[in-house]
Every structure is written in C-alpha cells, then in structure tokens.
Amino acid sequence: SIVKPAEEEAYTELYETLYQAVDELRTYGGRKVIILLSDGQDFPLENNPNFPTREGIEGAIRFAQQEGISVFTIGLSARADRENLLRIAEETGGAYFWVYDPAQLRTLYNLIRQQILQEYLLIYSATMAPAEKKPVRVVYTTDGERSEAERFYFSGTIFGMGREKLDWKGFLFIPFSCALLWVLSLCRFEQKKALPSLAVTNSSSRKTQVHELPVTKVKSEITIGGGPSSDVTISSDPKIRETQARISVKGGVYTISSKSPIKINNRQVTTKVLRSGDLIKMGDTHVVFDTGVVKAEVQKVKKSSKRGEGPKKTSSRRTGSKKAVSKRGRR
Template identity: 35%
Template structure:
C-alpha cells in the first residue's frame, strides 16, 4: 500500500510543481538570501530557482541597489548547481495542532483515528522523512494557543518520526490558533541554523489569536502580537523561506502572501496524498536551485536590493532585499580622498575611547567578559549603535587582546531599533549557550563563546524577559504546548 501511496505522491508532486510554476508568478526567482558571510567576507549567497541545468557561470549576473531603482553590477564569485545536495537543506515543519485538526476531512467528529486531518498530516510528514537526503536535517514545532518545539533541526530522522507520532490531541479548553505569533517565533529559532533554510507551515484555518479574542495575555506569548507584515519582515531579515500549506476548505487569507514575500510558495491540500505530493514537490524544487556567491557592494543604508540573471542579462529575477547594516562607503571599488575624512575622524575618536572603553561598566545593554586571556580581569563593555564588532584587533569596537584564536573581527552584535533586539553573528568559532550558531537573537543571560573568549550578554533596559506564568504568588516557566488548543 505504501508503494502505491509513494507513486501517487510522486505524480502529484510533479503536477504541483508544474502548477506552481505556471500560477505562482515568475519562473525564475531568488528564494533565499544568505548573509552569514557578509560581515566577515563581504560575501552574499543567493539561492535561485528556475535556472536551466548546465547554466554557465559567465551567464550569471548579479546587481545590487540601495534604493531599488539604480542597480549596479557585482562580482560573481562562484556558481553551484549542487550546493543544496552537497551541503544539505534544513527543513522545519510547523504543524497546526488545534482542535479542528482532530476532525475528519469534512470537519466532522470521527471515531476513526485514520480519518482525522492530523492522521493525514502525520502520515505525509513521515513519508517526507523517508526521502530526505543524508546531508539534510529536519526540525519540528506544533502550535495552537501555545507554541511547542520538541525538536531542533537534526539528521536523526528516527527522532523526528517519534516526535511526529507523539503529537497528542489538545484539551478542549485550549481553543485558539496563534498562527502568526508561532510563525514569528519559529522563524527566529530557525534562523540560528546556517545554510539553506526551508520552513513549511501547515494550517487548516485562519489566525485566531488569544489576546484579541479574550483581552487576556496568552499563557505562552503574553501580551505579544504579530501580523502577516511582521512575519514577512522577520522572514526577510532572518533569511528564512516559508512554504505554506493550507489544509482543507478554511484558509487564512494572508498566509499565501507571507510565503510569496519570503521567497516560497503557497499550496492547497485536501487529503494526505496531496500533502505528501506537496512536500515532495517542495524538496524537489529546492534541490534544483542554483547557489550564487557574490561580493556585496558598500552602498550606504540598512537595506540592499538585489536581482540576478542566469541568461547573461536577457531576463532578471524580481528584486528582493536583505538587511546589511549601515556602513561607511559607496559602490565605488576605489574610494576617493574625501572618503578618508570620516575614517580619520573615526580613528581619532577611537583613540580617545580605546584607553577607557574596556574599563567602564555600564547600566545599558552590554557584555561581561566571563573568561578571557590569562590574567584578564572581569570587564563590562557597553553596546552602542546599530553594529558592534568584537575581536582581538585594534579595529574592533570592543578589543579583547591576548587570545591568539580570536580573530581581529571575530563576531558582530547588531541592534534592531524597530524591534529593540540584539543579534550576534559570526562566520565560525561561535557558540551561544554551548550551541554552535552562525547567527542568534540574544536574550539576557546568553553565554557567548568566541574561540575560547567567553562573554555574557545583558540588557537591563530591555523588555525581553523569560516567559513565565504566575502561579499562586510565585512564577514558573510556561509549559511549552504539551497542552495543545482546539480551534473554534
């Protein structure tokens, strides 16, 4: 029986791929912009769908713009048709586990467990696991009133299968679907994983937020709110592609827009066979992508627009943008003499600050040196501005000398003024709370290890706090979704 289901799924995946290509906008598009190496090597990676097999590197062109109007050529470093096969793809399933998922395909109560929507969703996810590549990883989260992530992306498909199988029916008192708050959190957590990131969200209905319906804080998210536009901004800034699967007749009206704006596609499914076909189609499309590495420009401003051509400039993908941070410079490769004036002024200011910047404690956001070079006493360093470089070289904003393994510009902490959030990023030799990361949103108390130099992040002025729930005068950490809500 499983053999026939697999044949049906493959046939459906081919049909769905063709349908998506014809109905979902342009054939060629940038699906993800990878900026993990932007700070250290001024290199950006584009994942492009729709390129013809055997595309010659000389036919690939990339252009950047600071305003989305005037575009300039950038130097292409490498072109690979097999990057996703060789380096692997990280998949993250975000599954709706509201009460309506425990009804049959027509939305009716049923005693037949195999007829339930959740059974179809589980079976399709298990079919997907059977086909993932050796270099791929898969993670899982479920949502309803709460958000619960039982598993970070891992190559252990058996552990993923066990986590999928163990998804349980939610209690009746949990009756809400926090679609966009859960998407926002899933994207933030998934952004810590380097490489090609594919988030697949399955939902059988509309966003039904707890706070808006009850005027009470959500037991997991508190008073936080989100929206489709906020999720799109998060996905773009974190470089995560969202694929949306709308399961059943009830559909969220904005979920397709979120998928398209993040570089993904929206699909509709009515049963498990169609779900299996969709999952296979998504993986097949991502495997066919072409990875293009290019040297980023130095235009001023936080936002950079980029477009690409794989036919020598005859046609171009729609422009997408990424966030680069404000830096000195322009698109010119050889700056003029006037360009040196702000640099000289910055150097003079740096000399004035360097003598005492490692000595002054701060009550603002900052990092505390917990373990550094031998004999180095504990210090507290302030974080100011949108970008703070930490390293062993004199050019770093925070210089920690004495560790030969610490690079001159080892890591960068970025501040998002809109969200009031700090993010640490580094191309290598970086762990946060003993987990290797390329980029991570910081919370007070996070322990950052840079090649043996250890600092602790703190933000006394931040609203970021541990997610807790009052219990008879005390506090406890909110339970992550062992209780999963039902949709009304």
C-alpha cells in the first residue's frame, strides 16, 4: 500500500525527473511529447544519490529544446506554480493547462492529441550573413483568424565570427585538420562486433570479457550479477550482488534497470535506455555497451526463417546457453 510520508520526509525532484524523462525519450523516433502533471513545486532532497549532478529547470528546458521534445504542463491545484509550469511549456514548444477536477483530464488529453496531430513541420534555411541576432517570424491565417510567433537565432560565418572579424589565422584549422586525418588513417581500430555486446573489465584483474546480447524475441532479457544464476556472471568482484541489473530489449532498444542505483556515464540511475559507448560501473567492474551491427543481424534472422530454419535453431545460434555466451565472451 502507498503511505503518505511525513511533511519533513517528503520531497519532489521535479526538474531532475523531467531531465531524466527527456533522456529516456530522446532515443525514440517520431514526434515526442512529455505531459507533466504537477503542482510545479520543486523540493529536492539534499544529497540525493539518484541525482549527484543537478541540472535544474534551466538544464531540463535546454535538454528538451536540444532533443526537440515538447513538454505540455498541467497544474493540478489552485496553488500550482503557474510561472514555472508556463515557462517550461512555452520554452519547449508545449502548452500550459490547469484543471481542478481529475475528470477533466480525459478531455484535456484529447485536446493535446488533436493539437499535435494538427502541427506543421516548417524547414527554414538559415543565412550565414553576420548579425547580432536574426528574427524568424511565422504567420498563419485561416478563416479570417491570424496567428503568429517569432523567435531569434544567432549565426556567423566561421567559428561564430562575422566577416569583419575574420583574418588569415581563422583558416589555420584546414591544414591542421588534414594532418589529423592523416594520423588517424594510420591507426588501427578494433572491428565492430556483429551483435550487441557488453565488454566487462574488472579493475583488479584488468581482463576484459565480451558477452553478446540477444537480438531475437526468444530471449528478451538477461541478468548481470555475481551469482551463478546470472546470464553474465562477474564472480571476481565481491561488491556486486547476486543479481545486480537486468537488460531488456524491445524493438531493438536495450534498457538497463536495477533495484539500487548504478552509475552510468558518471550519473547514478535506476533505469536507462542504453546507447553505444555507455559506460556502466558496478562495484569495481566497468561494463561498456556496444550496439553492434543490429540491423544486419536482424535481416539475417529474417532471411534464415524464410529458408525454413526453425525458430529454435535460429535462437540457439543467437543467444545460446549461459555457457556458450561465456565462451564467446572470452578473448
């Protein structure tokens, strides 16, 4: 059952939770919208282990703007912080509403849905002529009604400088870039793995093992932990629990979750959509996630199914038993 905490124990991580929602939603395609139902009050918990680095309202709004995610805010009481809720909505391309009757939420959700379905996508080619700031105004007229909006953007020629500030020093980067490309061409890079994988490195032994992850529907979740029942067993690290985390896949998107906070890219979280190169730290062990050539492998699975290969044969070749995964993970 849900128990209401005492007033001195209650807290609301509004802005950090909004930032986290944008981070989890940005990997999906299409039009993305967040509906925020709140009183607009932010009461952060001091030294909250889930948010060691704080972004605040400025960081949450800036992150949503960068990812093109609109936030529609709904004030749920007469005491709602209208100023902050209105600011979040306007600066991210959403809208602010207030309701005092929960029964009105269904109507409000349909209103937001209709507004999104009636949106237009406008593409504007910005000029590079130097100016302090440039306005862009959009005017829409229908049935005698006129609506308009205006925004400003900044643009320069090279390195954000106008033509009057350019000199020969600004072009030194060209030979430097060519030299850097030549140096990189001499480097040998490790070949990308065919399947999504986890590279597990223990800080004490310095040994790395690579474990491939499932890309079919036969096995949509794996467990990581120190116990023998885990799919990926890390027995050399006593700080890792028997089942430390779970990685699930849906629609080609991998999501890691854990009951206790784990550190991913130096940020403590309990759940996160994984991207290639994400660094996961569990105890004294570092785990690097790699997406691999997922699309190519999925196509191979589909082609083999058409040729009459049974699903069991395909799945055993992709996922295999726990022992098979461990053998493939050793270098």
